[in-house]
Every structure is written in structure tokens, then in C-alpha cells.
Amino acid sequence: MTPYLDPRTARRRFTVVTFLFWLPVGLYLPALVLLPTERGFSVAAIAGLFAVYSLTVAALELPTGGLSDVIGRRPVLVAAGVLNLAALVLFAVGTTAWVLTLAMLLLGAGRALSSGPAEAWYVDTVQAHSGWDAELRTGLARAGTASATALAAGTLIGGALPWLLGLGPDPGAWLAEATSGVVLPLSAPGLLGGAVVIAFMGFVLTRLPEPPRPPATLRGVVAGVPATVIGGLRLGARDRLVRRLLLTACATGAALGTIELLMPGRASALTGAPESGAAVFAGLACGGFACTAVGSHLAPFLARVAGDADRAVFAGLGAMATGLLVLTVSVACSGVRALVLLVVGYALVYLALGAAGPNENELLHGRVSGAHRATALSVQSLALQALGAVIGLLAAALPQGPFRWLPGALLLVAGALLWVRRDRGDGVGAAGGGDGSGYRRDRAESPHADAAASTTRAGAGA
Template sequence: MIDARAARRRFVLISALTWLPRGLGLPVMVLLMEVRGIGLAGVGLVFAVYGIAVASLELPTGGLADVIGRRTVLAASAAVTVGAVVWMAFATSLWMFVAIGVLNALARALSSGPAEAWYVDAVHAAAATAGGGKRASGGGGPDAGELRRGLAQGNAAGSAALAVGTLVGGGLPLVIALWGLLPDRGVLVPLSAPMLLAALAGAGQLAVALLGMPEPERAGERPRFGEVLRDVPATVGRGARLGFRDGLLARVLLTAAALGIALNAIELLTPGRLADLTGNPAAASTWYAIVAAIGFAAVSVGSALGPWVARLLGGGETTDAGRTAATGAVVAAVSLGGLAASASLDGTAGIAAAALAYTGMFLGLGIADPSRSELMHSRASAKERATVLSVDSLLLQAGGALSAIGLGALAAHWSVAPAWWLAAATLL
């Protein structure tokens, strides 16, 4: 088994490779569907199918990772990602994009916990080996500082990959079009190029998962396929019960719903706000890609600052993690409130205010997230760790769905400012 530092390096790499394909596809996905002749109603259908599928698959896939191993599930996620993005590059009809949405949802659900759970398991196993061979299977054992550093660096790497991917994915079609490398019409167009690049990143994720993520040995014989299927529901139930019976863990998990509301509020309403500021949808999409990349970069910086903030606040392992998570949430809420207050600004001032608010909000979320993860892992054992992470992701998705319905209607009836103020309040 590898040592804690080697596990951390591999976790950082797999985190970056997990999020890079999504960053590459983010700026062009909607535009590619529109080029294929799919209207906003069809695009909305694709997103709705994706959201429902993710919510439906989160807990079963988390339980599967706890039963058959993290590496196998993460490799499956990478393989599905490769197939989905390659198909999207060539897709031409609504039913194809709907099917791709289901595949993307499956890949997202499969990847929502295994890498992080693998890293925590690896650190526990390394600590047990160093301590004389007694295997750690729960929240105790390893140095809390090592876990905090690793979780923060993994989060920072994923956010940095999203930022880089968003910029590359947004600029690559323009470069290809200017050089005339692909036609504007046909099966393969300039907007398809980021999807093909995302497939290469997914292949890299698959290789690292298969070759660079050795699983800690588990007690007993490897389960048969039938036993796996029977164990998944039991594992899901055990993880869900732990998540809602443990008071501290329940509070941490419920903050995921608030995060989902806040994140979806800005992702849903900011593009339209920028379109109003610029008066040009094409220019708005460019500005949104830049602002989103700034936000992802701020998450990376915030994640790197998280351990330093925890040491500054002090108070013990659990206390300083709680204080750090709360501090990050306050920074994010204040920044989102600033975005709401900037709704009265016009032109360049409004764009600059949006970028500044994005920076502050994602910086706060970056500071908070590693400490949230640390609190979750301190309450979960290896048997249900990935399932608890899936509960967290499920609540994040549920909060986003609630935000899409409620805050979207609120913004349409009044304006974006009340919707953003309400989203900011949920973070406090």
C-alpha cells in the first residue's frame, strides 16, 4: 500500500482529471445543441433529465463504491465520460442529447465520492501500517493535518481544472473556426472540438484510476456479483441512516442543500444578467466563461487557504473545521449579497461587480469545502464513506433543483436581486 503523501499526489491528479472534461464541455454544450437545431425547450429537457438521473443514481452508486471498491467505480465513471463526450461531439438530434444527458448523469453519480473516499481510506491504511499494523477503519488514526491538506489540495486541483478547462473549451472553437480547420456545418463542427479534447482527459482519468489507485485490502473474501447486488441496498440504508441520525453529520449534510440553492442561483441567473448588461448574447457568453473561470480559480485559491484559516481559528480538530466551514459560508453569503446589491449597476460597472462577487463567493466556498469534507469523514467509517458523500451530493442536487424552480420564478416575476438575496440568506 502507498504512503499518505503518495496517496495525496494521486488524489490531486485524479481530482483534476475528473473535473477537466466537465470544464472543457461547459462553455459549448448549450451552444452545440443550438447549432444542431435544438431550441431552449429541448435544452431544458436535457438538463431536467440530467438532474433527475443524477438524483436517482447518487445513493446506489455510492453504495456500489462502498461494496466493490472505489477504483472500479471511478474507472467506470471515466469510461462512461469518454463515451458520452465523444457521442456529444457527433450528436445531431434531441433524443441523442437526452441519452447523453443520462450518460453524463451516470458518470457524475459514479464519480461523486470514490476518489475522496479512496484517499481517506489510503491515509487510514498508511497510518495503521505506520502504527504497527492495526488497520484504521473509521474516523481516527491518521494525522488530521494530512487529511486536511490532501482534501484541500484535491479540491483546489479540481477547481483549477474547471477554470482551465472552461477557458480552453471556450476559446478552442474560435481558434478552429478562424483557422478553418472544421466547417461551420456538418457532423463535426468547431464546437465539437472541446468534446473530443474532453475525451482525451477522460482517458487519462481512466488510466490513472486503473494504474495509480491501489485499493486497501479488505477483510474477508471478495464478494460475488450476487452478493454485491444484495449488499448495495443495505449499504445505502446504513449510510443514509448515519447521515441523518448523527447530529453533527446531519447539520453538515444539510448545508449541501443551501450550497445547491446558492450555486444554481448564480448559474441560472448570471448569464441573463450579463446579456442585459452587454446587450449581446454572444458577448454575454464570452463574459460568462471568463467570470466562471475566475470563480473556479477562486475556489482553488480558497481551498489552498483552508488549512491556514483552520490553523488561524484554532480550537481543536473538530472545532476548527467547524469554524472554518462557517467562516467560508459567511464570506460566500456576503459576496452573493454583494451580487444582489450590484443589480442596480449598468454596463462595465455591473460586469466588474459580478466578477468581484463571483470571486468572493467561490473563495468562501473553497475555504469551507475541505473542512466540510473533514467533518463528514470524521463521522463515517470506510464501510459507508462513499455513501455519505453521495448523500451530500444528492442534497446539493436537490437544493439546485429547488433553486431552479423557485428562484427562477421569483426572478421572472420581480428581478434577479430578490432571488440572489434569498439565496445568500440560505448560506447563513
């Protein structure tokens, strides 16, 4: 009798832990700019806080992925929870620049630590139970749905809670008076998020048993993390499919960086006022998360209709590129037509994003062994964030109008075209990474490839 969780139970627990992780993020998003503003910080100061967060994530992304591969998934997830809890409390009650800077530093470190271990735990557990060619797409899709649903629900609650606490003749005065001005109505979403983080850590400690691994020593960690990071960086250099997935992450990051930078201003321009533009953008953001949830849920269906994960990725990226091109065209329009194109394009981008993601990650996990799994996910995340930042800077430097949207749209089209050619015979090493490379042969190279592919497609709807 196997000592590991069965795939259905692992899938369910992976979905729950994903929801619990992303719900606090959705809760504090509406107050992320407004709370420092309420405390008297300028826009430039807030941008500096965001830069601290981004640089921290970028600096720690690969080392923390390597740490998860060396010491295990659960300790790293708990450490991420501890840092996120401290960050949310400091952000909610901080009134000085150094406290908020520390909060963003801790938040960035927690985000880097959490990038990959939960998904790596799920893949480790399923493959330990059912073999390396186990069906993964359904669990990845449901986790994608859970994360998007958590963000949508959290955004709504995080936006409504300060408003409810501020009701009355003197909005929020009772709360500020009771706490000597430390806690404002806009602080409540972060504090509520902290409570959810505690539940997240409890769930990780009690419900995510790990397959056995050799005990880690301090010397082993110090030596193992750099070696694992180097192995992760070699992934794209030695395997064409992994390299294609990383380039796809770059293209996706370029698209998302463009939208996140330009969409708030576009919404304000359409409505004629920053306040109404913020309301429209909040509605779009919530709708985008909902579309991503639906797209993630449909990812296995898309793979069955398309024939395999490669074609599903091509279809998802193609639809996403189409949505971004529609957004680009909407900038040249005005009135109701511009608003309709904006909503349609935005919804299509995030629907396709959700549909493509689980299929991309199933392909990635088919090439990477457990020894490098979290590192590979960190490399993928770093590629997405890095190109998003670069394209954001480029878009800001271009003249106003459709030209600002074009670089991200064209890179996304190029990312979709990467999947036109179906060259899968590029695996390195034996199945399971027997040569120490950390790679696996793709299913298409196995003598039982047809049977495995059929089983995957049949099980995708489970």
C-alpha cells in the same frame, strides 16, 4: 512494513486523478449549449436534455455511492470513465435527439458513479496507513485546488479550440466537409475530453491500489448496496454533526443554484447584448474556478487561523453569504458600480466555497467509517443538487430584481449560523464504527483529543 501508500504519495495521486476527472468537464462546458444549438436544437429541447442529465444523477446518486462502498472505489471509477467516454463521443458527433438524449443519460450516470469514490479512496488509503485520526485536510484542499484549476483550464481551452479550428475564410467548413457534417469545430472539445478520460482510466487502473476488502459476489452486491444506502440515509438522523454538514450542503446548493441560473442573464443585462454578456459570463466562470482553486489551497491555513475545522467552516460560509448578498445588492445598481459589485461578490462566493469545502469534508470523514464513506459523500452531493434545483425554480418564479437572489442568500446565511453553536458530543458507536452503525467518535471525544488536534493543525501545512 506497511503495504499501503504513504499519505504524501496518496495525496499526490488523489490530486492527479481529481485533475484528470474534471479537465474533460471544463473542456465541454463552453460547447454544452452551443453545439446542440448549432445542430438546430431549440432552447426548450436543450433544457430537456439537461433535465435528463439532472434526473439521472439524482436517481443514481445513492445507489452508486453504495456500490462503491460494496465493491470498491477503483472499479466504480473505471465504470464512470467508460460511461463518460461514450457520452462525450456521442455528444460530439450526435445529430439527432435520441443520440443526444442517450449522451446526457450516460453523462449523468457517469457523474453519479464518480461522486465520492476518488475521495473515499484517498481517505481509505491514508487511514489504512496512519490510523483513523490521520490528517486529511491538506489532501482534500489540494484536490479541491486541482478540480477548480482543471475546470478553469478546460474552460479556456474548450472555448478557444473551436475558434482556432474555425479560422479561415469559411470557418469550420473543411472540418464539416471532411466528416460529412458529423464533426464541427464545436465538437472538438468533447473529443479532446474523451482522450483525457482514457488517460484518467489508465491512471486509476495503474496508480490507485486499494486496501484489501472481502471479494464481492453478485448476491453480496445485490444485498449490500441497498443496505449501505439505507445506512447512508441514517447518517443525518443519528448524528448531529453529520446532519449539520448535510444542511450546510443544502444551503450551499441553494446559493450555487441561484448564481448559475441568474448570473448569465445578469451579465447580459449589464452589457446590453447576449453576445457580450456571454463573454463576460465566461470570464466570470473562469475567474470563479480560479478563486475556488485559491480558496481550496488556503483551506488548511484558514483552519489554523480559525483554530479548528468548525470555525473554518463558519468563516467560509459567512464569507460566501457576504459575497452572495453583495451580488444581491449589485442587482439594484447600474453602470460601473454594478459591475464592480458583481465581480467582487462573485469572486468572494467562489473563494469562500473553496476554503470551506475541505474543512467540511474532513469533519464528515471523522464521523463516517469506510463502509459508508462514498455513500455519505453521495448523500451530501444529493442534498446540494436537490436544494439547488428547488431554489432555482423558486427564483425563476419571483419577480425580476433583487428578490430573485434573496432566497439563496438567506438560506446561505442560515447555513453559516448552524456553525455558531459548537456541540460536538454527539458521536454514535465506537471509533471505527464498531457497532456497525458506520459512525466514528469525533476527535473531541477521544482521551487524546488535544494531541490529535494539535497534530492536525501542525500537519495541515505539509
